[in-house]
Amino acid sequence: MSETYIWTVVIGMAVANFAVRFPPIAVLSRVALPGWLRRWLSFIPVSVMATLVIGAVARPDGVWLPPAHNPYLLASLATGAIYWRSRSFVGATIAGVLLFVALRAAVG
């Protein structure tokens, strides 16, 4: 993998990321949003997170895994439960990774 290739990707990602983040904040914060749009926006976070979790655990590395033999899915459920009890992102993430390693050995 060449130096130029990696640097091109790094710079391209930096530019692209700011380009998708800044304009919506700059423009939409200057206009009054109608009620229905605010309501729509309030459901975006939970919908995005649910989508990302499913994408990461149902088809890790592009391969569908059966639920009972899917350490990603089982560890994800456990991580969510740990966060629910502890309210600690870092604690739940570390506990989740440890559980994942154990579950992968047990069912994966």
Next chain:
Amino acid sequence: MPVGAAFGIVARDLGFTPLQAVTCSATALAGAGQFIGLALMKSGATALTVVAATTVVNLRYVLFGAAMSPHVSRVPLGGQAILAFTLTDETFAVNIDDNRRGSADAFSMAGVGAIAWVGWVAGTALGALTAGLIGDPSAWGVQFAMPAMFSALLVAQAEDRRHVVIGAVAAALAILLMLTLPADWYVLVTPVLAATLAAVVYR
């Protein structure tokens, strides 16, 4: 921070220098987008494809930015640029939660962003510099760091019954769309459909 370390380790494994891995985290601050970029680079995609794909995955930040906009309407443009730069899945989840409780202002949100940036960059540096010492990264479950964090962030968004229901609807829709849409388009289409359904049903 643990997820940043995971990125540093995986990037080094792929041929990044520590400087490249840290620069990428410091300037892109893209979480899942960075991991997906690495996966595509590993499979030999062109630089343009990698940047385009991470942009599609990160189009959710358009939605996040829109959701944040009512809370930052009194922040000047320069401040909004800083908040936009530090807008990630984690800072968004925390700031939206703080706004809901009424305990957020421009400085607290900038503080959340600064902490997230330092944690992500320091984590990447730690991972990139120690990558050679730990052997095979997958033995340590490094690939689950990102899904683990997302699982916690999802639970953090479940503020009431309606949000739990829509989370479940989005999960089911995501599976359906992963099976039917090309590439990673489900990442963008699923939340738009689920939130639209929610806005229609919960008036």
